[in-house]
Amino acid sequence: MNKIEVCFSPTLFPHSDSADKIVVVVDILRATSVICTMFKNGVKEIFPVRDLEEAQAYKQKGFLVVAERNGQKLDFADFGNSPFYFTPETVGGKTVVYSTTNGTNAITVGRNASVVTIGAFLNFSAIAKFLMEQQKDVLILCAGWKGKFCLEDTLFAGALSAKLIERGMFDTKCDSVYAAMDLWAVAKDSMDTYIEKVAQKHRLKKLGLDDVIGYCFSFDVTGLVPVLDGNRLVCR
Amino acid sequence: MNKIEVCFSPTLFPHSDSADKIVVVVDILRATSVICTMFKNGVKEIFPVRDLEEAQAYKQKGFLVVAERNGQKLDFADFGNSPFYFTPETVGGKTVVYSTTNGTNAITVGRNASVVTIGAFLNFSAIAKFLMEQQKDVLILCAGWKGKFCLEDTLFAGALSAKLIERGMFDTKCDSVYAAMDLWAVAKDSMDTYIEKVAQKHRLKKLGLDDVIGYCFSFDVTGLVPVLDGNRLVCR
Numbered sequence: 001m002n003k004i005e006v007c008f009s010p011t012l013f014p015h016s017d018s019a020d021k022i023v024v025v026v027d028i029l030r031a032t033s034v035i036c037t038m039f040k041n042g043v044k045e046i047f048p049v050r051d052l053e054e055a056q057a058y059k060q061k062g063f064l065v066v067a068e069r070n071g072q073k074l075d076f077a078d079f080g081n082s083p084f085y086f087t088p089e090t091v092g093g094k095t096v097v098y099s100t101t102n103g104t105n106a107i108t109v110g111r112n113a114s115v116v117t118i119g120a121f122l123n124f125s126a127i128a129k130f131l132m133e134q135q136k137d138v139l140i141l142c143a144g145w146k147g148k149f150c151l152e153d154t155l156f157a158g159a160l161s162a163k164l165i166e167r168g169m170f171d172t173k174c175d176s177v178y179a180a181m182d183l184w185a186v187a188k189d190s191m192d193t194y195i196e197k198v199a200q201k202h203r204l205k206k207l208g209l210d211d212v213i214g215y216c217f218s219f220d221v222t223g224l225v226p227v228l229d230g231n232r233l234v235c236r
Numbered sequence: 237m238n239k240i241e242v243c244f245s246p247t248l249f250p251h252s253d254s255a256d257k258i259v260v261v262v263d264i265l266r267a268t269s270v271i272c273t274m275f276k277n278g279v280k281e282i283f284p285v286r287d288l289e290e291a292q293a294y295k296q297k298g299f300l301v302v303a304e305r306n307g308q309k310l311d312f313a314d315f316g317n318s319p320f321y322f323t324p325e326t327v328g329g330k331t332v333v334y335s336t337t338n339g340t341n342a343i344t345v346g347r348n349a350s351v352v353t354i355g356a357f358l359n360f361s362a363i364a365k366f367l368m369e370q371q372k373d374v375l376i377l378c379a380g381w382k383g384k385f386c387l388e389d390t391l392f393a394g395a396l397s398a399k400l401i402e403r404g405m406f407d408t409k410c411d412s413v414y415a416a417m418d419l420w421a422v423a424k425d426s427m428d429t430y431i432e433k434v435a436q437k438h439r440l441k442k443l444g445l446d447d448v449i450g451y452c453f454s455f456d457v458t459g460l461v462p463v464l465d466g467n468r469l470v471c472r
Contacts, residue, residue: 008385011248015383147251149244151411175387178433179419186418197414 031103267339394420
């Protein structure tokens with residue numbers, strides 16, 4: 001029986017042994033939802049970069065750059081971080097360089113795992129199926145907010161853990177998994193009201209960017225599973 | 237209105253600004269339950285020390301030393317970490333040097349706060365009353381397990397947050413507080429079964445030390461509130 005763990009922040013990741021595990025990076029609002037959307041709409045590959053200097057250097061070399069900090073698009077970037085920007089017209093067939101406040105940091109932190117993949121409600125059934133096929137232990141890495149715990153990534157971790165455990169192919173001894181599953185059970189039938197507890201919802205609302213929330217909590221908009229291949233995300 | 241935050245691990249503590257806050261350190265199984273028990277039974281003061289070398293040096297100077305790692309008493313120590321060891325006969329009027337796997341680390345990490353205090357179910361109403369009197373923002377610091385999230389400290393954080401918010405003197409914008417309160421709401425009426433999810437319960441059971449669990453989840457065994465005064469815990 002394979003094991004599931006949940007890690008609530010990239011800051012906590014060094015406390016987990018990830019060497020022979022599949023790491024699922026989660027940043028529901030908004031990086032992993034954006035990544036799934038880009039692949040759905042035909043992006044060729046995505047280079048997640050942690051540092052803005054690196055993102056700027058790519059821009060100077062002519063790459064399409066998506067860069068955001070604290071929710072807002074940076075001046076030098078081509079796009080900010082709303083999934084709605086990424087249509088077949090804007091990203092189809094292209095290489096994108098991508099840097100965000102939390103999500104790309106989590107991808108970078110998870111890099112030593114045997115496989116790093118991208119999870120969101122948007123590819124929920126696809127990522128669950130992928131994990132069930134791999135027969136490896138799974139570590140769900142929540143991007144959180146500037147190192148802190150966040151609810152929306154935890155709810156996804158709970159939904160995914162519950163699905164994998166219900167199928168009888170995974171179990172857990174991880175307190176974080178139980179917490180995430182219990183929170184998902186509390187929230188799942190009333191997401192419209194539960195979302196009011198989510199600090200990131202209010203941050204996005206202040207910026208006029210909360211129109212993406214309903215979409216980011218939609219299940220199975222795509223059947224694609226982005227995975228890290230060297231320093232770029234590609235799709236299986 | 238004062239604010240409440242919860243921090244799920246000492247590793248996450250640097251992400252929070254604690255300078256003008258009251259930090260409530262929580263390690264339900266078992267350090268903060270043990271500390272409350274020692275004060276209930278008349279200990280004069282407790283020196284929490286993080287390093288074993290420091291604890292050993294105190295022992296050589298003739299101090300009464302309580303030291304545990306991974307649940308088990310260390311050879312050089314006078315006592316391990318069960319609250320049942322600490323009767324008026326063993327600790328009444330004495331100075332105790334105390335070092336444990338998680339709890340004393342959390343106390344050390346929290347030291348820069350304006351006030352550091354000790355919370356447990358055993359002094360629940362007393363700590364809640366103390367916090368309501370102080371009119372400062374509160375940060376509940378869960379000791380966790382070797383830097384990881386743990387359920388039992390989170391449940392306490394949820395119970396305490398709910399009590400403070402219900403009284404109308406505190407509010408929150410912290411996802412961790414909402415998560416902790418929701419988990420406490422799930423668990424509180426079925427702690428006997430919910431405890432099976434808690435990894436530390438199973439660790440203690442393996443060592444034959446799980447006889448303390450019912451006691452550590454008992455409310456209001458003492459009305460005392462231990463606070464850090466320099467490098468020692470004393471009682472108010």
